[in-house]
Amino acid sequence: MAEFPDEMKEGQFERQEDAFRMWVGKAGGPPVVDGRYHLYVSLACPWAHRTLIVRSLLGLESSIGISIADPVRDERGWAFREGHGHHRDEAEGFHFLSEAYLATDPGFRGRYTVPVLWDRVEKRIVNNSEDDICRMFQESFASPAARDLFPLHLAEEQAEVSDYLYQTVNNGVYRAGFATTQNAYEEAVRDLFLGLDEMAVRLERSTFLLGEHLVESDLRLFCTLIRFDSVYHGHFKCNLRRVVDCPPLLRFMRDVYPLPGVAETVNFDHIKRHYYGTHRELNPSGIVPLGPAAVFEKPGTGGGC
Incomplete structure (x- = not known):
């Protein structure tokens, strides 16, 4: 697929490795400081979505800020732009997530992916692995009274x-x-x-x-x-x-x-506009389907037909 040429091997998609794997609160990593770190996400991306849910479930909204990318990604990568939803980056004023990657490593040549945990003091990416970020939120940032997602x-x-x-x-x-x-x-x-x-x-x-x-x-x-x-x-x-x-x-x-804090992270407008509007080789018209009807709410909580 032309969108990810470096990740295609004999017709199969092989996802690139995460490039930045520093760990807040561990030896060799930056310290845990309230308000120092910022999470860059897309509401469309399932990998970034998981970090957003963990942030919410562990009660970290006030200590770790977020910037939400525009759901439609082009050849320049994830963008923060005025307009639909006002997806501006209030932390660093980035217009594209690529700016964070290149500020951290000017020689970076991979795909610019979300999520990204950004250090606002050192002005660099700490980590871009959703697996690391979720566990870091639990081990380094969550209070002892928070729910344990890694028993x-x-x-x-x-x-x-x-x-x-x-x-x-x-x-x-x-x-x-x-x-x-x-x-x-x-x-x-x-x-x-x-x-x-x-x-x-x-x-x-x-x-x-x-x-x-x-x-x-x-x-x-x-x-x-x-x-x-x-x-x-x-x-x-x-x-x-x-x-x-x-x-x-x-x-x-x-x-x-x-569950408290989960429903607010689900945005079907972003999800559908991203996939149907970004992957033009799969959907050349860019038309976003109206359906299907939501089935994720418990019976009796939504309207009828």
């Missing part, structure tokens, strides 16, 4: 589930959507639905993936599911089934969505 007694199982989710589901939809050969596409879709079936089996046994308490792995699944029927099912050709057709997955999504 120690589940660490081994959680790591296994999270890795499996990434390989088959979270990145699986992209492997399907960006595949440029039939074999690569079919392999990705089969892996994706095997992964979803495995998650459904788990959710038939318990409220969340690892039991009765929400952990960060659940958010990995949620951020893909909430986009699935609106984007991945049609736009990325992941159309064997919809989430609405799978009761355990639909029930799970409806349980996570109303």
Whole structure:
């Protein structure tokens, strides 16, 4: 796919490695200081979405600021611009996220991705790995009274589930959507639905993936599911089934969505305008579909037809 030429190998999409992996609050990393760090996100991106939910669930809104990118990304990358939604960067006045990358490393030649955790004192990117940022929020920034999204007694199982989710589901939809050969596409879709079936089996046994308490792995699944029927099912050709057709997955999504601080991070306007308006090789017209109707709210909370 022309949009990511350096990440295509024999028809398969292979995501680039995260370039910046400093850790706030650990030896060799910058100190934990309230208000010093700023999170750059897109509401459309599932990887950035997860960091935004963790920030909210851990009560870090007042200590870590955010800037939200415009959902439509062009060849210049994620932008902060006037207009629809007023997506200005109030922290540094960046017009494009690339400015943060090049301020940190003038020789950076990769793709400019969200999320980014920015150090407002050193004027550099601390970390651009969503996995690191979520765990850092818990270990370095959250109060002892905050919910524990990485419980120690589940660490081994959680790591296994999270890795499996990434390989088959979270990145699986992209492997399907960006595949440029039939074999690569079919392999990705089969892996994706095997992964979803495995998650459904788990959710038939318990409220969340690892039991009765929400952990960060659940958010990995949620951020893909909430986009699935609106984007991945049609736009990325992941159309064997919809989430609405799978009761355990639909029930799970409806349980996570109303948790305090989660619903506010879900923006279907950004999600659909980004995917349908940015990936012009997949959707040349740029037309954004009106549907499908929302199914993520519990029955009885929305209007009728």
